Amino acid sequence: MILQDFIALSPILDLGAFSLVTMLAIAFKRHHARIAVFAFLSCLLTLATLPWAATATPRGVTMLLMVDRYALLYMGLILSTTMVIIALSYRYLTIQFREEEGVEEYYLLLLLATFGGLVLTTAAHFVSFFLGFELLGLSLCSLIGYLRTRRHPLEAAVKYLLLSITASAILLFGLALLYFESGTMTFHSVGAIVKQTQTVPALWLGGLILVLVGIALKLGLAPFHMWIPDVYQGAPTPITTYIATVSKAAVIALLLRLTTEVGVLEMPPIVHLFSLLAVVSMVTGNVLALLQQNVKRLLAYSSIAHFGYVLVALLAGGPPAAEAVTFYVIVYCAMSLGAFGVVTVYSNEGEDKDRFEDYQGLFWTRPWLAAMLALSLLSLAGIPVTAGFIGKFYAIAAGVDAGLWWLVLALIANSVVSLYYYLRLIVTLFGEVTEPAAVSQQEAVQRPEFVNWTTVCSLGFVASIILLLGVYPEPLIDLIRHSVNTLLMVAVQRP
Amino acid sequence: MLSTPALVLAMMLFGLGLIGLLSRRNVLYMLLSLEIMLNAAALAFIAGGARWGQVDGEIMFLFILTLAAAEVSVALGIVLQLSYRFRTLDADAFCEMKG
Amino acid sequence: MALWLLILIPILAAPFAWMGEQWSRYAPRWIALGALAVDFLLALLLGGHSDRVQISGHGVWLVESHLSWIPRWGISLHLGLDGLSLVLILLTAFVGVVAIIASWTEIQSRVGLFHCNVLLALGGVIGVFLAIDLFLFFFFWELMLIPMYLLIVIWGHAQRRHASFKFFLFTQAGSLVLLVAIVALALLHQQVTGRPSFDYGDLMGLPLTTDMARWLMLAFLIGFLVKLPAVPVHTWLPDTYTEAPTGATIILAGILAKTGAYGLLRFTIPLFPEVMTEFAPIAMGLGVVGILYGALLACAQTDIKRLVAYSSISHMGFILLGAFAGTELALQGVVMQMVAHGLSTGGLFLLAGALEERYQTREMGQLGGLWGVTPRLATMALFFACASLGLPGLANFIGEFLVLFGAYATQPLMIILASLGMVMAAIYSLGMMQRTFFARQRDALTAPDLSNLAFGTVLFIAALQVWLGLYPKMVLTTTRPVMKQLVQPAVASTNPTHLPSQSLLSSHIVTSQGMTP
Amino acid sequence: MEVLFYITAAVTFLATLRVITHVHAVHALLYLVVALIALSLIFYLLGAEFAAALEIIIYGGAIMVLFIFVVMLLGPLAVEQERTWLTPSAWIGPSILALVLLGEVGYLIAAGDHTALTVGEPRQKAVSIALFGPYIIGVELASMLLLPGLIGAYHLGRRLSKEAR
Amino acid sequence: MLSLLWLIPALPLAGFLLLALCGGRLTRPQIAWVGCGSVGTAAVTTALVATDFFRVFPERESYQQTLWNWIDTSGMTVGISWYLDALSLLMVAVITGIGFLIHLYSAEYMADDDGYARFFAYMNLFVSAMLTLVLADNLLLLYLGWEGVGLCSYLLIGFWYREPEYGAAAQKAFIVTRIGDTAFAVGLFILFTQFKSLSIQQVQSLATESWPVGSDLAIIVAVLFLIGAVGKSAQLPLQVWLPDAMAGPTPVSALIHAATMVTAGVYLIARMHHLFALAPLVQEVIAVLGLATLLLAATSALVQHDIKRVLAYSTMSQIGYMFLALGVGAWSAALFHFLTHSCFKALLFLAAGSVIHSLHHEQDIFKMGGLRRHLPWTFWTFLIGAAAMSGVPLVTSGFYSKDWILWSVWSSPISHRWIWFGALFGAMLTGLYSFRLIFRVFLGEVRTQPTGESGLAMRVPLVVLAFLALTVGFLEMPHTLGNVTVFSQYLSHALPTTEVLPGIDESSEVREQLAVTVAALLGIGLAALLFLPGSMVASRWTDQSTDHSSMTLVQAGWGFDRLYDRLFVRPWFSLTRHSGDMLDRGYEWLAVCVESCHGWMSHTQTGHVRWYAATIAVGTLMLLGLFAL
Structure with missing residues (x-):
């Protein structure tokens, strides 16, 4: 390890150090606001190290981590998303933890999860892959059940726990098979072995499929999607947001690196597998969301479909795919933050406000909140002026470029179906205010903390991102192109 | 070499773990089954290490061990809370959210 | 830059219209009217005071504006105004004014938001008519939908949810197919030249394999046919037109439908001249089916707005028929039909809306004998019924007949079938008059006649109808260069011997032409 | 040697089978311990002595104890129940399997041929060098991984102070 | 004086516009003056034009006047232009002369009616349209007048709009004649496609030049024109509307359904006699x-x-x-x-x-x-x-x-x-x-x-x-x-x-x-x-005899009404009554399918974590089975 390695690794090191400091700070004195601010600043400072780290890239730090601009880009995404989530969480937790104790560890866990996410973005080796994966999963598991006195969060936590360990086990077994066949644990050489021999051993392929199943489970691709709605619904809403954004972005970052370095997209069975997963995910997610009456579940199902779209883009292979996938994921994070952010802001003590009735006519009582939700939903639906449109455009472009006509067709058909439920929610927002909705909206408005500057700033930030990317995406596109290029230059300094 | 039979054993153990996961209703048993599955994976890594004469498999085993420890502690915390709130550890009882 | 003003004036006026609600109930209306009036005048100015410069080989642009946007994809903010877009923008601004006046008394709640949405939708439509970068075009194409959707969902009638869903899903399905085709074109450009481009001019000359061209054309066709709408993708229309508030219906029928027709003329036909002849019989067949099917169902309706809605489907059939006829005359007819239909349905829906506002029903069975109660309304309804049935001397007649005259040379049998639509148009138009305004008057039906404002507006539309019906030169000469350009490739690529179809009549034409010295 | 392996494998398999089929938690845990020990023997046979040791120390020791704690915490530890649990059927199975394993270990010690199965170098050294060489980041990450385990267990496991009252 | 020709149709049109726009504000005598006056002055103008015509054209060739180009684009040039020759002058004279007399008569006949202004407005419009029909230089303008008189006929038959039967009669008249008009229009399409012109004189001379007598195309066009004429002039088989048209006020019957409009078919055939001369077969049909x-x-x-x-x-x-x-x-x-x-x-x-x-x-x-x-x-x-x-x-x-x-x-x-x-x-x-x-x-x-x-x-x-x-x-x-x-x-x-x-x-x-x-x-x-x-x-x-069944058959115009009712009207109504939008139903069905699919699939989300694990296991095994083996 030389200085350059440390520079390259500085974001991860920073965040790790900050997590430890946070832990010590909690041990020293519990103070919700201070810890929250500290956590926020940790992310911010880590974010600030990214440009510095970029000077040392691309650089393989030991064989475990590969820090390149691509990883740094995803780190930036993960960190900024986490910051928004922290900002949203503070108000939410103040209300939820009014009569409970131990709110501060939440931020520590959040930082640890983010740490795991950062590791995943750089992972180039089974060990870092697996450890990052578990850091993220395990922290999330605690976070989901963080409101431990409530039944729904606990139920969600146990479901997430059992299924994520299942995922880990499957993933590990897959990795073991790959290792058994190839005798190496770096992504690159695992693929290189197959490329050299020009044959794909069954065990190797089986291992790869198991690994992909593990990843699919984390991403919630059908038929491994079952946990998604329950966990989304049960988890505290900021954590739901986190699962939907950071956790998935990190896994996608890894998946992209894995597929690129191993070169799986040149193997027909894997391409077929991805196609199958993509189509099944799109159809399942959208059909299940169709008449859903719970907003969080609805968004959960829609996320299943969205990662189906991402897979279509991924399948295109090569630079366009990486570019499209990255863009889509960034956009998806923004719009999920928007949608779940509104649910977070709107929720008060007790149950989250996630039933459709709660949102009936929200536009007339809380126009900005409703407008924000509508904007996010339109973005999810892929309507222009919003980032979602450019994202969908990118996905379609990638698919068309690769000639994946049937997948593109499926994407379109599914987009149309998906419109139905987004519109259902939007219509509800603009509907006439009914009696129960009026009561719950009254409650929400009366609380002094209902809207404070943190939530306004964070949602405002998200909204401006959604609109900006929808209207002028060029700077981000440039950034992504430059970053993604490094991913594709496999022949970089490798110890 | 014993690595291939070891891998077969790992697969069998993994299968057993999976069957346990699916067939037991008690969360505790499900966790046990998961432990079996993790162990099976670990065995596979060790077998791989043995096949190639590398230490990497063994090192991977160490990390799996770490995971198992960390995970079991969180899992048992959740199990405790579950038994407080739901008064049962029947996995099928936790189905308030569905549809 | 002036072109951007055309788009931005309504869009920037929109928030003011919303805020205007706080000042006065009428402020949003006046703001909206003002913005559209300024837009109208600006468009007139641009159309009237520019030299005819041919900037690229692919269009006769009067004014052009080019800015970089997303260079990575070869997307630019490229706007261009030619005769066709000029005419349609003027129509847009005018119909927009009509829509605002039609909702003058109908819309009483959330007035500001209503006009905000109207302005946004119109801004989007103007963008559609100006954009000559395909991505930008699609951007505006989608942009106009949301405000439209909100107009239906917030201010619509009882079944608005169902209707708005249908509207949105259908149009979006079409749009997405279109998007795929646009993207495919841009990427083909990349394959050929090494860089993607969404620019109209670049894509025009793209060499395509026949197979590719066939699929892409199909996709473009689907995208625009949904919006037009043509049978069999028309079914969103009756529900939507019926449930939308009057103002929105007027915009939908008067302008939004035209964007589909515009798309056919601007993109579908010129981009794929090679397969155009192959598709022409199918598209024209759909047009004929639309004419007859729409008219048949219009005859079957008891709801006055539904009747007009189905009649719109019938009228749009002429547009489809003409667009693919491949003759300049038919294309000119299409333009005329677009303008005329915008005016006539604008008027008809204004009146239908006025009826609904007065009697809280659209069922013609519950109306009757209104001639004596509201003579102004009845007279104007009669006028527009005549326009709708294609009475000579009114603008619709010019449109329909130019299409029929122009298309007869290529598809005589289809034209004969389409002509049957004229008889059916008489049946439903007169049926509507009979059931609503004639026959015995019901006792309960007493209501004030049209207000001076509404009456003046309708009268003005009527005057325009007559003016265009007797002196369509203004429109026809403005669009002629564009249409001429449009036909050229088709003519060049079509071997004259292929032109006549196998029908009975045309074979006679050939033989008798052969005998002429 | 191979015979040893197969016998151990059979033991592992049988013990594991009993884990997932047994109705009593403690019994199942007991079988699991047996299975883990058997597994550690297999590790040894595959040449991973370090892993074999850790398997027994951490898995069979720490993790299983954790399980047992929880089982004890959850169920009321009535003597009556303890008595019903302590039937021959409960301990005979594990005992037999354990005896088999014991025999194998005894044989191995008696045979004294330790190097036959290992790969030349003393493995522990190689493992250690690898751990703190190329895998140093892995070790750090693993240490970080224990942190959420710790915090999570701490936060989730404790009761509310007012509930305790 | 000949240049005043355009005034002849314009005067009644002006009368119509005046009455239509400010009819409500005029007194009855004023209305009568405007109504009769416009036609009267048109008649006087006709007289002036006629004298000039006889003076300038002793051989009675023809006089043409173009007001403006109606349509002038893409190879189609059609003007708002008048063509005066002996035939049209005769028609104009009859229309304005007899028209004026009937207007005069109406001034008293309709004196008690509520819709006095409306009546004269329609009548003036009719006269204007009829004059356009006979004076038209080209077939499209002729068609304008042709449809215009049809519209006025419709309006005047249904003048007493409160009676549903009158309305029905009016609709019947319009629709039946419209069938003929459509055929006429198709004839126009063929002529234009052939000769790129719609001028009556030009088309006929071109036809005579290029079509031999009895050529198919000539017969087809002649038949189409004949159908148009038959509809307008209430001849077999489109005669059924005329008896019902008597629902209108009597002066209307006199002017439209006796003196002028119904003879438009005769005028058309006479005007297009060169064309019909090319189709002797059709001429025979006309006679029969x-x-x-x-x-x-x-x-x-x-x-x-x-x-x-x-x-x-x-x-x-x-x-x-x-x-x-x-x-x-x-x-x-x-x-x-x-x-x-x-x-x-x-x-x-x-x-x-x-x-x-x-x-x-x-x-x-x-x-x-x-x-x-x-x-x-x-x-x-x-x-x-x-x-x-x-x-x-x-x-x-x-x-x-x-x-x-x-x-x-x-x-x-x-x-x-x-x-x-x-x-x-x-x-x-x-x-x-x-x-x-x-x-x-x-x-x-x-x-x-x-x-x-x-x-x-x-x-x-x-x-x-x-x-x-x-x-x-x-x-x-x-x-x-x-x-x-x-x-x-x-x-x-x-x-x-x-x-x-x-x-x-x-x-x-x-x-x-x-x-x-x-x-x-x-x-x-x-x-x-x-x-x-x-x-x-x-x-x-x-x-006694009027009750006889054969008598009733004859009385009902030989049962054509009943025949058409069975053949066309009833099938049409049952078609419209039973035809909902079939395609729409198809789409709705599709939506229902997707929704029931949702219902079925949401049952899989049981909330049981073991079931979720099972799906994972099965999914994994399936993927392995599908792709690894």
Whole structure:
């Protein structure tokens, strides 16, 4: 390890150090606001190290981590998303933890999860892959059940726990098979072995499929999607947001690196597998969301479909795919933050406000909140002026470029179906205010903390991102192109 | 070499773990089954290490061990809370959210 | 830059219209009217005071504006105004004014938001008519939908949810197919030249394999046919037109439908001249089916707005028929039909809306004998019924007949079938008059006649109808260069011997032409 | 040697089978311990002595104890129940399997041929060098991984102070 | 003065606009002044233009005036331009002249009606449209007028809009004629596609040049035009609308459904005679259709109860004569009959209107009688009109025109003898039903008490028309009887002269004329025998025979209404009633499918974590099975 390695690794090191400091700070004195601010600043400072780290890239730090601009880009995404989530969480937790104790560890866990996410973005080796994966999963598991006195969060936590360990086990077994066949644990050489021999051993392929199943489970691709709605619904809403954004972005970052370095997209069975997963995910997610009456579940199902779209883009292979996938994921994070952010802001003590009735006519009582939700939903639906449109455009472009006509067709058909439920929610927002909705909206408005500057700033930030990317995406596109290029230059300094 | 039979054993153990996961209703048993599955994976890594004469498999085993420890502690915390709130550890009882 | 003003004036006026609600109930209306009036005048100015410069080989642009946007994809903010877009923008601004006046008394709640949405939708439509970068075009194409959707969902009638869903899903399905085709074109450009481009001019000359061209054309066709709408993708229309508030219906029928027709003329036909002849019989067949099917169902309706809605489907059939006829005359007819239909349905829906506002029903069975109660309304309804049935001397007649005259040379049998639509148009138009305004008057039906404002507006539309019906030169000469350009490739690529179809009549034409010295 | 392996494998398999089929938690845990020990023997046979040791120390020791704690915490530890649990059927199975394993270990010690199965170098050294060489980041990450385990267990496991009252 | 031509259609149009826009603010006399004045000035203008026309064009070629280019784009040039020649001048004169008289009459007839302004507005619009029709230089402008008169006819038939039956009659009239119009339009498409022009003169000369006689295309176009003409002129098989059209006010029937609009078909065929000359087959069809219509209508007229329906059928019958003449190539004869018919039929309708007016809108002739003494002016004028229609020899115009037609039929090379006999039988029937009316209405005992003779505004037109009905015939007399050829000479430039079968001599003409005379007189005599009050047969006819089933068939115009009802109307209505939007239902079904799919799939989300784990296991195994093996 030389200085350059440390520079390259500085974001991860920073965040790790900050997590430890946070832990010590909690041990020293519990103070919700201070810890929250500290956590926020940790992310911010880590974010600030990214440009510095970029000077040392691309650089393989030991064989475990590969820090390149691509990883740094995803780190930036993960960190900024986490910051928004922290900002949203503070108000939410103040209300939820009014009569409970131990709110501060939440931020520590959040930082640890983010740490795991950062590791995943750089992972180039089974060990870092697996450890990052578990850091993220395990922290999330605690976070989901963080409101431990409530039944729904606990139920969600146990479901997430059992299924994520299942995922880990499957993933590990897959990795073991790959290792058994190839005798190496770096992504690159695992693929290189197959490329050299020009044959794909069954065990190797089986291992790869198991690994992909593990990843699919984390991403919630059908038929491994079952946990998604329950966990989304049960988890505290900021954590739901986190699962939907950071956790998935990190896994996608890894998946992209894995597929690129191993070169799986040149193997027909894997391409077929991805196609199958993509189509099944799109159809399942959208059909299940169709008449859903719970907003969080609805968004959960829609996320299943969205990662189906991402897979279509991924399948295109090569630079366009990486570019499209990255863009889509960034956009998806923004719009999920928007949608779940509104649910977070709107929720008060007790149950989250996630039933459709709660949102009936929200536009007339809380126009900005409703407008924000509508904007996010339109973005999810892929309507222009919003980032979602450019994202969908990118996905379609990638698919068309690769000639994946049937997948593109499926994407379109599914987009149309998906419109139905987004519109259902939007219509509800603009509907006439009914009696129960009026009561719950009254409650929400009366609380002094209902809207404070943190939530306004964070949602405002998200909204401006959604609109900006929808209207002028060029700077981000440039950034992504430059970053993604490094991913594709496999022949970089490798110890 | 014993690595291939070891891998077969790992697969069998993994299968057993999976069957346990699916067939037991008690969360505790499900966790046990998961432990079996993790162990099976670990065995596979060790077998791989043995096949190639590398230490990497063994090192991977160490990390799996770490995971198992960390995970079991969180899992048992959740199990405790579950038994407080739901008064049962029947996995099928936790189905308030569905549809 | 002036072109951007055309788009931005309504869009920037929109928030003011919303805020205007706080000042006065009428402020949003006046703001909206003002913005559209300024837009109208600006468009007139641009159309009237520019030299005819041919900037690229692919269009006769009067004014052009080019800015970089997303260079990575070869997307630019490229706007261009030619005769066709000029005419349609003027129509847009005018119909927009009509829509605002039609909702003058109908819309009483959330007035500001209503006009905000109207302005946004119109801004989007103007963008559609100006954009000559395909991505930008699609951007505006989608942009106009949301405000439209909100107009239906917030201010619509009882079944608005169902209707708005249908509207949105259908149009979006079409749009997405279109998007795929646009993207495919841009990427083909990349394959050929090494860089993607969404620019109209670049894509025009793209060499395509026949197979590719066939699929892409199909996709473009689907995208625009949904919006037009043509049978069999028309079914969103009756529900939507019926449930939308009057103002929105007027915009939908008067302008939004035209964007589909515009798309056919601007993109579908010129981009794929090679397969155009192959598709022409199918598209024209759909047009004929639309004419007859729409008219048949219009005859079957008891709801006055539904009747007009189905009649719109019938009228749009002429547009489809003409667009693919491949003759300049038919294309000119299409333009005329677009303008005329915008005016006539604008008027008809204004009146239908006025009826609904007065009697809280659209069922013609519950109306009757209104001639004596509201003579102004009845007279104007009669006028527009005549326009709708294609009475000579009114603008619709010019449109329909130019299409029929122009298309007869290529598809005589289809034209004969389409002509049957004229008889059916008489049946439903007169049926509507009979059931609503004639026959015995019901006792309960007493209501004030049209207000001076509404009456003046309708009268003005009527005057325009007559003016265009007797002196369509203004429109026809403005669009002629564009249409001429449009036909050229088709003519060049079509071997004259292929032109006549196998029908009975045309074979006679050939033989008798052969005998002429 | 191979015979040893197969016998151990059979033991592992049988013990594991009993884990997932047994109705009593403690019994199942007991079988699991047996299975883990058997597994550690297999590790040894595959040449991973370090892993074999850790398997027994951490898995069979720490993790299983954790399980047992929880089982004890959850169920009321009535003597009556303890008595019903302590039937021959409960301990005979594990005992037999354990005896088999014991025999194998005894044989191995008696045979004294330790190097036959290992790969030349003393493995522990190689493992250690690898751990703190190329895998140093892995070790750090693993240490970080224990942190959420710790915090999570701490936060989730404790009761509310007012509930305790 | 010729340049004032455009004023002729423009004046009534101005009248229409004035009445339509500020009709509500004018007093009744003002309305009457505007309404009659516009047509009156148009008539005066016509006179001025006519004198100038005769002066400038002694040979009566033609005068053209283009106001502006209506459509001028992409190879189509169509102007708003007028074409004045002998034929159109004749039409214009009739339309403005008789039109003015009828307007004048209406000023009093409609005096009590609510929609006074509306009535005159429609009437003025009609006159304007009709003038456009006959003055049009090109077929598209002609089509404009053609549709315009149809619209006005529709509006005026349904003038009393509160009666649903009237509305139905109006719709029927418009739709039935629209069928013909559509065929006409298709004819236009073919002509334009062939000759790239729509100018009447140009098209015909090009057609004559390029199409041989009897060519398919000529036949097709001619048939299409014929269908248009048949619809407008209420000939078989599109005749069904005319009897119902009597729902409109009587002056309307006089102007539109007797004197002018219904003869538009005759005008069209005459105008396009070059084209029809290329299709002799079609000409034959025209003749046969004319004959069939005239017989059918005459028999129906014989048994009607409603005075206006009798006249309506008689109109159909007389137009049948005109068609017959056109069919045998006797263009001028057809136009001559048009002229005389306009005079006497307008007269008959106006007189009938006078009767109805005085009987409180009673139209059933079986409730009339003995009006001779109460309404002397009406009686005498009606008598003259009936005599003219029956063709009472020597003194009436109808005799000369009908005789000319019959003679042309007799002598034409393209006719058959049996057609002549049919037409002769028709002439006999004409006398019969005309005088049936006279006897029923004016003689016998008084059944309904009349209010008294109408005022001056109604009487003046009656007298003027009666005078014309007697004298117009002297414009053209056969050479056996004075040999006046003013009319045929006048039209000689516009229309070709009639071909005469070689070897027909004067004696056969005399014989033929005698036959016509006898037929007319026989008809009148038969009428006297059957219907003269006091005759034995008359009383029997009244009571019983009208109920007879065969009678009702004839009464209903030989059951064409019922036939069309079965064949077209009912299937159409059942089609519209049962045709929801099929395609829409398809889409809705699709939506339901997806929704039920949702219902099915959401059952898989049981909330049981073990089930979730199972799906994962199964999914994994399936993927492994599918792709690894």
